[in-house]
């Protein structure tokens with residue numbers, strides 16, 4: 001472990017391995033013994049030289065001293081990160097943000113897209129006695145990933161993994177949130193955890209909260225500083241980078257912006 005490393009200054013890391021997850025999602029592995037052991041829900045700010053800096057959840061690697069990012073190519077910055085090859089460099093600062101408050105017993109985890117990343121790390125912290133229901137939501141079969149990894153991480157737990165695709169091309173047909181509503185009405189969970197598209201998290205939090213269940217979600221907002229200075233990540237009174245990114249259901253549902261509004265790059269509120 002490096003001593004006296006200033007976690008707010010980017011550390012230059014070399015990409016060591018690139019793994020394709022889907023035609024648009026890729027995992028980039030590098031060495032870092034601090035990001036290797038972040039808490040589930042924490043993120044890093046990733047500098048893509050010559051392009052920009054992006055917030056990214058820290059992906060597990062199951063190799064000591066290694067960390068990773070799983071990135072979906074979207075706009076210029078994420079595409080720049082996605083296109084990096086083995087041997088190229090990134091700058092990483094952090095970890096930042098809080099983490100999920102892991103309960104024990106019957107747990108329901110709901111993830112979609114790269115929102116699955118913090119949930120993979122959450123799975124590394126469950127106890128063998130926990131019974132896990134893991135839901136993966138995707139638009140189509142082509143966009144489903146981490147299914148085998150979930151099975152591997154849960155090999156010592158009683159569990160069920162349900163994949164839902166909007167078009168029915170794989171697993172159960174329909175929105176993953178319809179499955180959440182069904183499950184929470186049939187069974188009492190000790191904890192519900194969500195990360196993915198905001199509407200998915202909104203419906204999950206509402207469904208779990210309406211049954212009186214403990215529920216948390218990890219939010220995304222536009223981030224620039226990542227450390228509570230610039231205000232670009234505000235959601236009502238909350239700064240997502242510093243007060244979150246993980247929030248309890250009560251607090252989320254009391255926030256009028258959750259599930260409805262976000263701030264664009266100019267800081268102007270837009271509807272989801």
Ligand SMILES: Cc1cc2nc3c(=O)[nH]c(=O)nc-3n(C[C@H](O)[C@H](O)[C@H](O)COP(=O)(O)OP(=O)(O)OC[C@H]3O[C@@H](n4cnc5c(N)ncnc54)[C@H](O)[C@@H]3O)c2cc1C
Nearest residue numbers: 043055056057071072074075076077078114220221222223
């Ligand atoms: C805490 C957190 C964790 C994230 N983890 C992942 C992850 O594991 N994998 C992944 O693919 N994506 C993740 N994202 C989203 C990612 O940071 C990018 O925002 C997204 O990939 C869009 O990038 P872009 O190329 O379109 O940005 P560009 O259009 O190139 O713009 C880049 C700039 O806008 C900001 N920005 C743009 N969109 C967003 C957004 N939705 N959220 C925050 N900032 C934004 C960036 O900080 C940056 O300053 C995460 C976001 C947050 C807030």
Ligand code: FES
Nearest residue numbers: 226228230231241
């Ligand atoms: S990103 Fe600057 S305050 Fe949160």
